[in-house]
Amino acid sequence: MTANLIARYAGPVPRYTSYPTAPHFHDGITQQTYARWLGAIDPNEPISLYLHLPFCDRLCWFCGCNTKQVRRYDPIAAYLDALNMEIATVARHLGRAQPVVAIHFGGGSPTMIEPADLARLRATLDAHFTVLPGCEISVEVDPNDITQARLDAWGAFGATRASFGVQDFDLKVQQSINRLQSFEQTREALDGFRQRGVQSANLDVLYGLPHQTEETLAATIRQVISLHPDRIALFGYAHVPWMKKHQTMIDEAALPNKTERFAQAALGARLLTEAGYVQVGIDHFALPGDRMAKAALDGTLRRNFQGYTTDTANVLIGLGASAIGSLEQGYIQSITATAQYSQLALAGELPVARGFALSDSDKARRWIIEFLMCGFAFDVAELRKLFPQHAEPLLRQAASFVAADPDDLVRMDGERFTVTQQGRPFVRVVASWFDDYLARGAARHSAAV
Template identity: 90%
Template sequence: MTTDLIARYAGPVPRYTSYPTAPHFHDGVTQQTYARWLGEINSNEPISLYLHLPFCDRLCWFCGCHTKQVVRYDPIAAYLDALNMEIETVARHLGRSQPVCAIHFGGGSPTMIEPVDLARLRTTLDKHFTILPTCEISVEVDPNDINQARLDGWGAFGATRASFGVQDFDLKVQQSINRLQSFEQTRDALEGFRQRGVRSANLDVLYGLPHQTEETLAATIKQVISLIPDRVALFGYAHVPWMKKHQTMIDEAALPNMEQRFAQAALGARLLTEAGYITVGIDHFALPSDTMAQAALNGTLRRNFQGYTTDSANVLIGLGASSIGSLPQGYIQSITATAQYSRRALAGELPVARGFALSEADKARRWIIEMLMCGFAFDAAELRKLFPAQAEALLRQAASFVAADLDDLVRMEGDRFIVTRQGRPFVRVVASWFDDYLATGAARHSAAV
């Protein structure tokens, strides 16, 4: 990969966990809109739930999530009262005990929830939804929060998948991002979850961190592989201090440059594939036995706000402050400020801040972008079948991209628009060519590599 090619295509673009992306959401979508959308959901259709806990007991400087540091448990307990009430309100608008096929706890640090409150959440969910026996229940884990009681609590809740943020095990790198977490802590927490019935584990590694080198990254990945996780996510650190002020604590002079980031990403991918992991999309790797690897191979891989997923539900309901839901009609984002969110939720209201109602043209472009992000290609015949009114204009646009491409990033192979092997590291850029809103907003994004 040449320096010129990296320079041309490694600029800032969205990560495309949705289309349109969140900066284009607006307050014209209200709780009344959301209530109507909930009422229109098919009563027999399995849905997914995302529960957000926006609290941590320390602030990691690299973090891009909506979260805040707390030193007492009281704010978490009060917030969980509001979360339980929001669950009840959503269920009331659904008007039925909707079947649930996936539940994901994100944060923040959901593993800060005490067992008694976790049991109460499970009771609330069971009262208002039908949690299917095959439901995947996943939780993002901070090993620093884990003790035996909390492990028992997640086991009793029914957790089936645990995701651990590793970042880098090198001490200097950890100190530079305010995230101290030893290999031993991670190993012990993972083993604790496995002993309590968690069938699958994911470990997240970052490249592009301050003071990170190919040597520190290689050492970390080798330690990660030794834990035999079912999945590994290899993310590029998104340095966005204009959005996340705590990232100003990071020494920008210690960050790898674009060529170094590219080399780190390539090294990580090589080490993981040599260890037997299947490449999934742009930044995930899975053992051949894992459902994500199988989804990547058979074309059923999906992408949502948590990244790549095997969740096939067409409805994802976000619960909690700043959470985002995805419904066939569009997107809903909850109020970010926890105090305002809690007031609205405790009042029995849907705590909607903003959203986006999708047109048929939006849905067609969203489908193309998801196909590119998941499988690096889309089929013209399938596009015509799914979106007959939009297909021809989009295919003409795709042909124009191929004609203008002088770097062999994309091609037409028969009836398929494909991203070439050379173009795959820049698939976010290719996806952005189909983004009808990218030029209309003032949002700034992270680097494409």
Template identity: 75%
Template sequence: MSNTPSIRSGIAVPRYTSYPTAPHFSDRVDAGTYASWLSEINPGDALSLYLHLPFCDRLCWFCGCHTKQVRRYDPIADYLEALHVEIETVAGHIGRKQKVGAIHFGGGSPTMINPADLVRLRAQLDTVFDVLRSCEISVEVDPNDITEDRLDAWAAFGVTRASFGVQDFDARVQQSINRLQSFEQTKEALDGFRARGVTSVNLDVLYGLPHQTEDTLAATIEKVVALSPDRVALFGYAHVPWMKKHQSMIDESWLPDASARFAQAALGANLLTHAGYLPVGIDHFALPEDDLAKASRANTLRRNFQGYTTDQAQVLIGLGASSISSLPQGYVQCVTATHDYSRRALAGELPVARGYKLTSADRARGWIIENLMCRFGFSAAQLRTLFPAEADALLAQAALLAAADKDGHVRYADSHFKVTEAGRPFVRVVASGFDAFLGTSSARHSAAV
């Protein structure tokens, strides 16, 4: 990563975990649309599941997720009853015990689920789906929730990968984001999963946090490396208080400016690569033998709502409030409010709030953007093969972007559009050049770096 900041680092653009992005979904896609799409899933395909638990026992001020704080377990128990019914309803519309090759638990804090409820949830999934023996099962872990019983329950569920949000181990930074989590807590929970056979661990680190400096980030990464995770995600903190009101608890004067953020991102990347991690995409790092690094080398890396992934499934079913499903026909998002979600799910409805039906032009632009985000370029010949009707216009657009580039960030030659090494930190900005929706709504986004 270049150590020279650019004006592009402060440009606000989407993170491109989908195209079009969620602000452009609408209620024109409803439960009837979703039911039709579910019935059209190929019987022989293995799909992926994302289960969302929108509860935490504390509200971290930096968080951009759909979640809320609870002090009792009752709301979680009630929500899980609705989730059970939604799982059955979705499977009913598919019409068979579809194979499942990957399950991801996100939140909120899914590790708040009690062991007995986790046993029931696995039984429900096994009843209505064919969960493959090779299924990758991952969970986002809050070490503050972990007990020996919960570790045993997640191991019995079949978890293969545990993901820990570290953010920054510096006490002042943690206090400023209301996320107190010591290195010792993290290590104890991580060791607990490993002792139960979980062989893949990834840690999330943030830069751009309040009171964060290059020194605090360097100290955090040193501790992260000492834990020997298989993967590390180095994300830029997205300060979006207009979307997440609790982020207004963070005084903007505490935040590093664009130049400092860029320096932190560069430092973090350098420290991780020097520790033996290979860069994957724009913000992930993996040990050479990790599947994510292998996928990057083999040009099979994908990007979905969970970020970079090795998952090749054509169908990702989101279950739970605010979750998003991705199908060949388009995207579907569940209602966000847990009360409305539970009411509709318990009534046997598909609790759909909105979505988007893809056109051929959307698919072509989405293919370009995913290739830029995963491989920093795309082949004109492959674009013409996959999307012949759209190729000429999009290649003309690529030529214009390359001609207008004065920073040496992109190059279009020999039938290949490529983001240069200097341009890689700004690939989200480059990708936005192919986004036909950008600027067509009031949606606001976070800084590119």
């Protein structure tokens, strides 16, 4: 890769965990809209649940999540009362105990939940949904929050995967992002989950952090590999201080430039593949026997608000403040402010802030973008079959992109539109070419690499 090519295509574009992306959601989608959408779900259709805990015991300066720091447990306990009530309200609008195939706990730090409250949350879910045998239950873990009692509670809950945010084990890098977490802490917490039957583990590593070098990144990745997780995510740090004010605490002068970020990403990918991991999409790696590696190979890999997933459910219900759900008709996002969210949830209302209703054209473009992000290609015949009213204009647009491409990022024949090997690091840019809303908004985004 030349520096000119990196400079040309490593600019800011969306991450495309949805289409249209969240900046285009609006308040025209109300709780009445959401109630109708919930009631229209097939009672036999398996769904997934995302539960959001927007609290941490410290604020990491690199974080892009909707969360806030708390010193006491009382706000968490009060929030969980509202979350339990929202679960009951959503189930009431569904009108039945919908089957559930996946549950994901995100945050914030879900591992701050005390054992008794976690048991009550599981009882609420069981009372209102049918959690199917083999349901994948994943939790984002902060090793600083872990106690033996909390490990026992997650084992009893039925957790099947623990996801750890490592970022970088180098002390200078950690101090620059206010995230102190040693390798030993991480290993002990991971061992604790494994001892309780949670055998699947995902570890997240970031590149592009302040004071990070190829040497510190390589050392971190080697330590991560030594823990033998079945999945590793290698994310680029998204520096968006205009959205996340706490990121202003980060010294921008210490951030790697575009070329250095690209080199770090390439180094990380090389080390992980040399260690036997299969690259999945743009930033995930999995052992060959893992479901994610198999899904990437057979074309069933999906992408949602948590990134790449093997979850095949077409409905994802978001629960908790700021949580986003995806239904056949469109997207729903809950109110972000925990006080307002809790007030509505405790009153038995759906705490909807905004959302987006999808047109058939949106669904066609979403299908193209998801296939590009997951498999770097889409099938022409399948596009015509699924979206006969919109396929030909989109295919003409795709052909124009190929004709105007001076750098051999994409190719197209009668059967497939394909992102080339040279184009793969810039697939977010290619996806943005099909984004009909990108030019309409004023949203700013993170770097593409």
